[in-house]
Amino acid sequence: MALPRRQMLALAGATPVLSFLPGTAAAATPPAEGAGPGPASAGDAADPYDSLLARAEQELTGGAFDPADPDFAAALAALEAEATTWWERLDTTQGRKALWADLSPASDPGMFGQSYPRLRTIATAWATPGTTLTGRGDVLDTLLEGLRFLGTVGYHPGRAETGNWWFWEIGAPRALMDTCVLLRAHLPPADLAAYVAAVARFCPSPDRRTNSPSLAETGANRADKAVIVALRGLLARDPAAPALARDGLSDVRDGGRNSLFRYVTSGDGFYEDGSFVQHGSVAYTGTYGSVLLGGAGQLIALLAGSEWAVSDPAVTVLYEAVERSFAPVVFDGVMMDAVRGRAVSRERSRDHHDGAATVGRVLQLAAGAPAGHAERWRSLAKGWILRNEATPYKGLVGIPALARAKAVLDDPSVRPAERPTGHVVLADMDRVVHRRPGWACALSLSSRRIAAYEAGNGENLHGWYTGDGMTYLYDGDDPSAFGDGFWPTVDPYRLPGTTVDTRVRADLGTSPGTSTYRPTNAVAGGAALDGRFGASAMELAAQGSTLRARKAWFFLDNAVVALGADITASDGRTVETVVENRNLHADGRQRFTVDGRRQPDEQGWRADLSGARWAHLEGFGGFVFPGPPRGEAAPTGSLNALREERTGTWRALNTGADTGGGSTPVTRRYLTLWFDHGPSPSSGSYSYVLLPGASAVATGVQSLSRPVVVVANNATAQAVEARRHGLLAAHFWQAGHAGGLYSSGPGTVLVRRTGRHVSVAVADPGRTGTELTVELPFRVRRVVRADDTVTVAPGGRTVLTVRVGGSRGHSHTADLVQ
Template sequence: MTDFQPRRRALLAAGIGALLLPVTAGAGTAHADSAPPATDSFAALRARAAELATGGAIDPLDPVYTTALTSLNSSAAAQWAALDRSAGRTALWSDLAPVTAPSNFTLSYGRLLTLATAWATPGAALRGDEEVAAAVVEGLAFLFDRAYNPAKPESGNWWFWEIGAPRNLMDVCVLLHDRIAPERIANYCAVVDRFCANPDRRTNLPTLAETGANRADKAAIVALRGIVGGSADKLALARDGLSDARDAGRNSLFRYVASGDGFYLDGSFIQHNDVAYTGTYGNVLLSRVAYLAALLADSDWRITDAGISVIHESVERSFAAVTFDGLMMDAVRGRAVSRNRERDFHTGSGTTSNVLLLAMGAPPEYAARWRSIAKGWIERNTATPYLPLVGIAATRRASAVLSDPAIPAAPPPVGHTVFADMDRVVHRRPAWTLALSLSSKRIAAYEAGNGENLHGWHTGDGMTYLYDADRAQYSDDFWPTVDPYRLPGTTVDTRPRADAGSTPGTSTYRPANTVAGGAVLDGRYGAAAMELIGNGSTLRARKAWFCLDDAVVALGAGITASDGRTIETVVENRNLHAEGANLLTVDGRDVTDVVGRATPFPGAGWAHLEGVGGYVFPGGADLQALREDRAGAWSDINTGADTGGSGDTTTRRYATLWLDHGVSPADAGYAYVLLPGFSPARTAAWAASRPVEIVANTAAAQAIRVRALGLIAVHFWAAGSVAGITSSGPGTVLLRRRDEGVSVAVADPGRTGTTLTVELPWAVEGVRSTDDTVTVASGRRPVLTVRVGGSRGHTHAAELF
């Protein structure tokens, strides 16, 4: 499987300047057997590719570029100072020896690219330095002769050979093309032809068709190889690879999928067959398509496939939906959460850059919305500002948007989204957002491998991510310091776990449960459920979440285990950062000063954490509260060859609340309510007034009623009746009655049924609208018949009166 490398993250922020050099080879679509275009067409494309890397003709004295230029100068100076230029060298950099190791020659190409970029960038300290250019050209020859050439067999991780190294190599050749001897250009094209001959197949496993981000990566490499080597056939192959012309579109990036890798109609993105990967692999795919659309625009090889609308739609449907004020949600970043140098704001800044790059060639109605969305992300993220994170080209695009008063900053979205095809749920309110990370026999609980994500065991067991004013919650060394056995929202067996993914290659863990997902009502309210089947444990639990205007109700039932170990449900585990002075109270009692020792609170009614919000335990709960300082290093969770984290120990304080179900519980349960942003007084008042009624919390059904909203929400684990609603089988049902009528939402997140019959508790006279999968028999006890079979857990809706 693919190993997503730091080079990919760097490329997410790359892009072209606001002005593109014209390419005048013609307006038609070229084919592999077409007559070769004029040589100057390739020169024009090389110039455009160089502008993609450097930003083009900027004014280096403009202060908007100061940070980006300083960063480039600093990186290039460090690589230049450390570059071994001696006659007897055995590696280009001493820390990348032996140079024959795939990760080392790939990273060496990356450092040469940094030097080449500094040489080619207006205003950079090394701009036009012929000594630097000569050294980079010699470095390319050294790597070809010693480590990366057509005679070498692939070893280790395939990604270095087929994507990482050839992409860096071709990027350098674009920038220094006129300084490299023709025979050397031929050599470098030959090595790319050997290891990345086309976007369609895995070189070391020719029967494996490339999909998703890997296909997009390879299409970009083949296009650059065509430009560097002057091959019209390669450029056509790259363009056609996006559409998978070879296999009649079977693996096209420009179509929605119903299984496997790619974009789904509900906004989900999957890579590696079963991993929710919008933030990483999805981001790579977006970046490569945006890059190629800009690179090939107006040329013989421009993208003409109308299916590119899938990528256009993904900006809002897939990426904006999981981006919080410029931060990419960790729930869709897979094993990348364990990377020291690839945090949520890095990935989010890449998404912003990709969206603005794609906007340059998109239909105006798309581009206008995207620029507004990106402007909103940039302006709201003041904790980790965008401009210091990106290069000159991205800065050029963004500054044009930021300085244009005609482009409004889009506000953060509000609503509820169920990504049924990747077992994720996102609930957005004006001041906060909650994301649920679920898993099933269809979607992996976690991915690990090649030394990455060593402690990701419980990240797909119902982990809840709360995004609010603390933009650094997950980026401030959360992953190396958080207790991985106590992730918020999870119910866990406390058994010790061995490091995951410490061996070569990547793999995923999929549990055996079928239920994971839920339904959304009016785009505003939602109910989700997950059956938990413990990994290597007899633990079983039925978990449900009900998402409202200002609260999230979490219920658990049927919690059973027989292994002789303690079972816990984690209500909160909040990163308080280095200082950790947030006031923590339980039923008004201050426990802030108790550090390092758990404090029990039998029958607790509510708790409050300053700066976060309130927690209510309807009916009381035996709560454990802990404030502790936790030390860890990024190398504890990632030892990857080129993604491995720092070994430096860092310490963060955490506030943890959990419910202890005891040793080998039988049919235990829990109920708690998250009240993000609430004050202590508001929390206490909510606990006293109980505006949400828990109607059921058993292994048969979990349900709430909110009388003020006219709302009832139920997840049925089996056929039954709750709060006047009768269901013929398992499923999620939400009802809301208002003066104008009754809204109904139904889903089968277990995907086990064909037809679900739901009887409502309120009389209706008729039907205003329904999905075509819903039929209604109105009357005193109306009945909905919902054809859930084949709907893959998506919501079916009806409006009645």
């Protein structure tokens, strides 16, 4: 099976090689058996090319390993199966138009762009001990002829770029250089020179887009190109190219503007709050961010100890990203779909694949990082690997990544980290992550700053509502809810957490190139308090519709409260808010209970649940439907439930040249809960509470005891009070009062009282204000600590003045004493 284009790089990006940076504590540690080389030694100084090329080869084959080890035997069998498939189908006849019938003609960039990775797979099996292709002369001869064929009819310096630039500048050259590394001892010099010349033509440096020289490369694309340039230089024995690659990571030639080792405040790259953006406005930690981590990490490892070693002290930005950017969005080895962009539509690159690739890249980076970082990362990785029993890591990676993982798994001194807990607002990419010991919730928002979706080149055809407040709930007992056939089978008009105009939508991204959609709303984001609680909001401005809504979410220890207000539209179409659309997998019949009464479990069952106080879904948790705040009208619209079996195909989501899905039908069962607001609602509203992991009894008790009270849900403010936590949280859409709090304008406010201690968090997720005044509903005597943007006037009417201007939606906090 062909790999998607981003996974074409996984052999390099996710392949661990054990190498240590000079001057770190790890430098004194001997390499684990079979894990890879250490730094180039003084004895290698006379000819560093051979030693570094051997290191690059080991990144592809895994070096020495025990083929009798069941884990390695399985990985070896997987490599052999894929390589043998391509070997047996390879066309060697005279007059051929392509190496493989399904990749014809080979002159097309999409066809040679996919042919090189297949040759690389065969070459990897040829170079790896223990396969039926290992060391065979006929395989070597065929590989050499295949490279000559592609270099004659497809990829050579005499051609001009056509079609997708990526195949010319990253996809083909990377696979070609990897293959040359594996076959280098047998490549005729003239052939190698021709291949190096082709790569030099289309990927001369990491700095610029060759087909658009004024465009500077950023993020993952820069990291990919840096690795390609380094390999090209090593193969050509050209000392300038590895230096060019190393300096490309830091963008030396452009004064560091696009350095991968700097925090950005706009555009592509890592942000200090943990966000990662690519393509200017897309939340992309899980794919492009992971590829950047892998590419930069590989180059650091490859060049370590040589004259071209990466020595930029700002590399700490990459180290900090492991825990700041990646750890929050990996759940038990699964990469959250909220940060995977259009990759959610790739059948062969699902959340567990991208999660496994990221785990491998973290372990690769750990090999050369300072000891303190490396110890924490190995602990994180061990926890991720051990907890993912649904899609085990060992079955998702190749031999090199497996060697790195086994070294950690077999080391008793590495203790697996527990699931992280806490609340993180990734304001610079409009994402929110709330993590508890048994579950996690990710919120996917969008604004005029961050795209609601990206589509193009036939990918993500039905991603219309993925950035409209989609709510992903991850359960430790069911981590595959979104990876197990979810995207081809879910109703794309009913994604959890979204409020949707039910108009029929046309497929996205059917034309060449990628494009994004950014809505017109300003508000998207919220505030975090004590790293534990959060409140977020989004002003929905639906694409191609008059639908507008004010949506808010409140995140507590055991609950997520969702409120909607001021829901209006005038198009004559029904508007719905989706509470949940849970994947019950292929044959799920999970018990569904409403107000203590079990509901039918046959497919096609539908019911109007208006008036229900609570519901419970076995294996998921509970739902509570609270009454309206005092003095406000009851939520509008009917509450509905549906059990259905849905069938779809990955091809319907993705027709990409190298990522297109299969046409085999996929069937999954769903339980859907939604509010029907009717056609053209005016001032509609909703409220519901999600209780992940709660039992039916606990859900029923909470519906009666009301530990969380909705105190406002209107066009001015949406607010809740959690009395057990001493918490009052509100989002203000304009100046006004809620639960005794007062805000002078739009903003998010959380206040918590525990004994005499008071903690406050304030944010302006709309980024429209300069100063916000917040009046607390109780007396405060003194200030313990406050951000330098917060001024507190204690007293009977305690007032906080917060300078929110320029803070890009981030939280401002203070600690007070009553």
